[in-house]
Amino acid sequence: MSSLGDSKPVVSTLAVVGLGLIGSSILRAVRNSGLAARTIGTDHSHDVRARAVELDLADDICPPSFDALVEADLIVLAVPLGAMRTAISEFAAHLKPGAIITDVGSSKLSVMEDMSTVLPDTVHFVPGHPIAGTEQSGPDAGFAELFDGRWCILTPDTHTNPDALETVASLWRAMGSETEEMDAAHHDLVLATTSHLPHLIAYSIVGTAADLEQVTQSEVIKFSAGGFRDFTRLASSDPVMWRDVCLKNKDAILEMLARFSEDLSALQKFVRTSDGHALFELFTRTRAVRQRIIDAGQDIPDADFGRGAATSTTSIPDDSDQHGETGGA
Ligand code: NAP
Numbered sequence: 001m002s003s004l005g006d007s008k009p010v011v012s013t014l015a016v017v018g019l020g021l022i023g024s025s026i027l028r029a030v031r032n033s034g035l036a037a038r039t040i041g042t043d044h045s046h047d048v049r050a051r052a053v054e055l056d057l058a059d060d061i062c063p064p065s066f067d068a069l070v071e072a073d074l075i076v077l078a079v080p081l082g083a084m085r086t087a088i089s090e091f092a093a094h095l096k097p098g099a100i101i102t103d104v105g106s107s108k109l110s111v112m113e114d115m116s117t118v119l120p121d122t123v124h125f126v127p128g129h130p131i132a133g134t135e136q137s138g139p140d141a142g143f144a145e146l147f148d149g150r151w152c153i154l155t156p157d158t159h160t161n162p163d164a165l166e167t168v169a170s171l172w173r174a175m176g177s178e179t180e181e182m183d184a185a186h187h188d189l190v191l192a193t194t195s196h197l198p199h200l201i202a203y204s205i206v207g208t209a210a211d212l213e214q215v216t217q218s219e220v221i222k223f224s225a226g227g228f229r230d231f232t233r234l235a236s237s238d239p240v241m242w243r244d245v246c247l248k249n250k251d252a253i254l255e256m257l258a259r260f261s262e263d264l265s266a267l268q269k270f271v272r273t274s275d276g277h278a279l280f281e282l283f284t285r286t287r288a289v290r291q292r293i294i295d296a297g298q299d300i301p302d303a304d305f306g307r308g309a310a311t312s313t314t315s316i317p318d319d320s321d322q323h324g325e326t327g328g329a
Pocket of ligand 1: 131
């Protein structure tokens with residue numbers, strides 16, 4: 001059951017930079033619940049802006065510009081990780097004093113480093129990451145309930161203004177999310193484990209299957225229900241976003257890949273030595289993990305592998321994922 005509805009405005013003027021899956025979902029949720037008196041949507045793509053106008057995503061839709069951002073009290077950066085710095089740098093000197101800048105990037109240390117080099121002391125930066133998303137991109141992929149019932153992780157440091165932090169947390173709570181504060185380095189390691197590693201494994205498996213010469217391509221597609229198709233959902237996620245995640249969260253991802261390689265080698269040995277006891281023990285332990293995720297309300301037990309129902313009352317996240325939330329990145 002959605003917790004969204006009419007609410008008091010959290011901010012006067014809210015601007016979203018980047019009108020793809022996450023940015024358009026934020027604008028839909030904000031407008032549906034009246035969380036901002038005025039909304040502005042900006043994107044550097046003409047086609048995306050044209051579609052955003054058709055979808056009526058914001059009061060004003062315009063190219064990124066001084067005029068678009070100077071009046072904003074709260075600016076949400078919803079662009080790929082590799083574009084965070086350039087998306088704000090040329091306007092940074094002209095932002096309203098006291099304005100709050102936040103982001104939704106899937107790695108936090110890199111964005112905090114970027115912002116520390118471009119934002120003036122007159123504005124407040126609050127790093128954030130909604131653990132909600134899908135394998136889809138673009139303004140049509142967004143929906144107002146994406147964040148409902150999901151977590152949003154905020155990674156303030158000693159420089160973060162407490163009032164700005166509370167404003168950003170209030171916005172996420174008003175969009176249906178629960179918020180949790182975390183050290184940025186810890187965030188990057190946690191997400192490397194729960195999101196980035198699973199995506200890399202999926203990219204790898206689907207790439208391997210696509211390259212196999214013993215099995216014809218048509219058999220890979222025809223018999224995909226044996227497990228392969230579940231990986232293809234993750235492996236269809238946006239190449240730009242996931243390239244940037246790998247480049248920007250490199251250290252944590254390499255650490256988790258090394259750990260995964262060790263565990264895969266152990267599993268290989270169990271199979272080679274016909275160690276049924278070890279295999280059964282591992283598979284029993286992993287099944288329990290799945291049950292705990294369902295018990296925590298982070299997925300549903302139904303065999304809805306297509307995750308088709310965008311109107312489902314139980315949305316699940318990718319960098320967490322339903323609609324195939326890849327849990328979002
Ligand atoms: P998306 O659907 O591809 O949307 C991003 C939009 O930003 C695109 O329209 C892109 O245009 C535009 N853009 C790129 N550079 C820009 C710039 N300098 N100025 C203005 N607009 C610019 O991406 P998304 O899935 O919403 O992801 C956005 C952010 O959310 C990423 O940082 C990602 O790590 C994070 N996130 C994603 C998920 C998920 O599941 N997808 C979950 C949680 C967090 P072009 O395509 O024309 O370049």
